[in-house]
Amino acid sequence: MKVMIMIKATNSSEQGELPSAELLTAMGNYNQELVNAGIVESGEGLKPSSEGFRVRFSGENRDLTQGPFIETNELIAGYWIWNVNSMEEAIEWVKKCPNPMTADSEIEIRPFYTMEDFAEVSGSEAVLAQEEKMRQQLASSKTQVNNYLFFSGHCEKALNFYQQALGAEIHFLMRFSESPEPLPDDLSGEEYKNKIMHGEFTLGNARFLASDGCGDGTQMSGFSLALTLETAKEVNAIFAALAKEGKINMPLAETFWSPLYGQVTDKFGVNWMVMLPENGA
Numbered sequence: 153m154k155v156m157i158m159i160k161a162t163n164s165s166e167q168g169e170l171p172s173a174e175l176l177t178a179m180g181n182y183n184q185e186l187v188n189a190g191i192v193e194s195g196e197g198l199k200p201s202s203e204g205f206r207v208r209f210s211g212e213n214r215d216l217t218q219g220p221f222i223e224t225n226e227l228i229a230g231y232w233i234w235n236v237n238s239m240e241e242a243i244e245w246v247k248k249c250p251n252p253m254t255a256d257s258e259i260e261i262r263p264f265y266t267m268e269d270f271a272e273v274s275g276s277e278a279v280l281a282q283e284e285k286m287r288q289q290l291a292s293s294k295t296q297v298n299n300y301l302f303f304s305g306h307c308e309k310a311l312n313f314y315q316q317a318l319g320a321e322i323h324f325l326m327r328f329s330e331s332p333e334p335l336p337d338d339l340s341g342e343e344y345k346n347k348i349m350h351g352e353f354t355l356g357n358a359r360f361l362a363s364d365g366c367g368d369g370t371q372m373s374g375f376s377l378a379l380t381l382e383t384a385k386e387v388n389a390i391f392a393a394l395a396k397e398g399k400i401n402m403p404l405a406e407t408f409w410s411p412l413y414g415q416v417t418d419k420f421g422v423n424w425m426v427m428l429p430e431n432g433a
Contacts, residue, residue, distance in 0.1 A: 303363070
């Protein structure tokens, strides 16, 4: 279940009093516990209501009021959003929280509505379907997509090549021999001992995942990596490096979408489109 944990404001928080270093440390440690437990989605502290506004709705009228607001016990100084198994679990976690204020304070726990709560409302079917679609859109917008490349036993050579030829940065390598769990019998042989089980590298602002795969049958096909460079000199140099021991599928030339564009398959079977943008030098 999803709950909001609301830290109620106090006179000191409304006056903009900042916490001590000791309290910041204690809260930081507590937040780390929440992250380690995997229950926290977000959380922030809020500035005093003197920096906020309220909009009052009355029919078609909208009346704006600038803070501060005097009802301190109704104000919020900070919040978390947690995903927990039960209200009891949320309560136990709140009890572990350091006092977030320098004086006596309160933390309120409120569960979120779920779409099931509105299922009994007559005529709600279309709205609930629309809400579910929006939730899926929001989830999709946060999805991280990475290219995962399989090299059939040549992963380390390929990553070293991209490091030298393209300036790629290798961030992580795990060999099959370093697996924290037992491997299947067909992957536990001596030939796989030093092969790459999983690797990660970046090229420009893109992140790639890589592996030697699970057998010699893995092949590159059906896609190309598009590489856009800032100068013709870079395009020519990178294209030549990728083409060495590889195959030029389309020589570098001017096209209607790029002053310099070509296609090449490198020696590891990865297809590349190398290009200069319209305003490139």
